Amino acid sequence: MALDFDLDEELESIRKMVRTFAEKEIAPVAEELDEKEEFSIKLTQRMGELGLFGPFVSEEHGGSDIGYLGYIIATEEIARIDGSQAATLAAGNSLGIYPIYTFGNEEQKREWLPDLCAGKKLASFGLTEPNAGSDAGASKTTAVLDKDTWVINGSKIFITNSSSEISAICIVQAVTGKRPDGRNELSCILVPNGTPGFTAKTMHKKMVWRSSNTGELFFNDCRVPKENLLGKQGEGFHQMLQTLDGGRLSIAAMGLGGAQGAYELAMKYAHEREQFGRPIGSFQVNAFKLADMYTDIEMARLLLYKATWLADNKRPFTKESAMAKLVCSEIYHRVVNQSVQLHGGYGLMKEYAVERHYRNQKLLDIGEGTSEVQRIVIARNIGVPGDPLG
């Protein structure tokens, strides 16, 4: 009998440690950071000290090598308290560290991974462009080889961790030629922040993830050495798809953890708040809301942990990670909506953490592939007639 729903002691210890950290060190400052749209170097470095960056990276390269499930649980626990810090962590790991660790050569790994895994520096993944969002293959940014240097021109938008004081490098997806079938050939190139011709401008006035760093990037005859190519020329699109498979697990973890946090706030409030002489949670309609939240969260957790288990066991998990991302973000949506409902007017005030959950949830329906894109990925993988993209 192989099916086993127990988490081992190591994973329980990880959850306990990260929960303590999030409650003690993130919770007291989260509201203020959100209000001021302030990225916290201090919290990022603390996450590094605790080993939260590089969970799937070997110890030799500075990681903690605890595997995907440990990473997902850690992300869940941070998101339970604050979406922005979870975003810094999830993007730093899945979009920054992962491609370098997976596709980089030994030299690139030795140069970048130790500081990235220590949380001293951040790497970002520059895919989205003003005119290439869901259609990520439609990048316009170009990289042309001029003797021993790539010359990069173009722009990127909404890039997490790309323009903070500790943002050190961006993995830029660029067009490097034409493929035999006439479509653009895409490659990923490592561009250190501060390279002449590369400007990173922090984007403000976000509704979501306000204390996570988001940058708009401009490349103007930006030159980097030929060796900064990640993997082989022309593998960029493939690298991107593989990176996003793992990224979806961590976005799903943010949905699950966020839902858990919003549910716990609702449960607490349902006990404390009295109207008509009784706790509001004692009205059946509200008790049912809590029962639905709890059930939804359990569903989400089972699906995400299964997808994660596939990843840890080196099995294909594209479809499952898309399903987990879709379900976890939609369940977070339902849960936080009802949690605010239970909080009444107070739930609309910033002093109540559920207000931040309500805003942060929306990103999860959109980032790293919208819910529609997830359904496209799932549909493609279950054998629907034709291509859902048309």
Added chain:
Amino acid sequence: MKIVVCVKQVPDTAADIKIDPETSTLMLDGVEHITNPFDEFAIEEALLTREKHGGEVHVITMGPPQAVDVLRNALAMGADQAYLLCDTAFAGADTLATSYTLSKAIEKIGGVDLVVCGKQAVDGDTAQVGPSIATYLKIPQLTYVSKVREIDSEKGRIVVERMLEGGIQAVESSLPALMTVVKDINEPRLPSLLGIRKAAKTEIPTWTAVDLPVDQSRLGLDGSPTWVARVSRPEQRRGGEILQGEIPEVVSQLVDKLLDAKVLK
């Protein structure tokens, strides 16, 4: 410096623990167990001492097999080695038998310069185990330590500050010595993921009665001259009464009540 930390596993203090009215024992089914909070400060102080003066940190606990969890936690925080003292012969020990057994384990580890304990365990609450280990080991005891001022491991000296009711007392002692620590002494670190992984891989030996140089008759229930006759909750106090109305009226009501209660005469 060779340092031994004694840690105890206790029921989670955040949990609402009930007492079985029939047997006077704690009802611990389903209650989570944690490291005695004061012992986390003890572990942290040992780690800080090792970081400053070099050496190794050994951790011991006496308890049931699941007490191994508190040892893993100590290893994850950074301790070098841990030992579980576990045997049915140890069960039912009072503070005397507990500290006897722990002192024998410390002797077995050998060459120890400093023993660190928590001020007290949050369940038993006696604060006796630390001092009585020191007595068994015939080494000085420094209780309620809130700060280690200096350690000279070459000369075998330690200077600490003890938190007393009316102030702080600085004490110098020779080493080896035993200290018990209060919560003001430091801020215990969280284990890192790497630490948690390392701890999961570290082998933790179990020492039973035959592994220790002990007199069997001084262990566990047989070696315990004291036992708990009865445990009960203090009577619940009645809630106060709020007097409402116009002030002059309320004041005269209050005076009447205080006279009735013989608080005023």
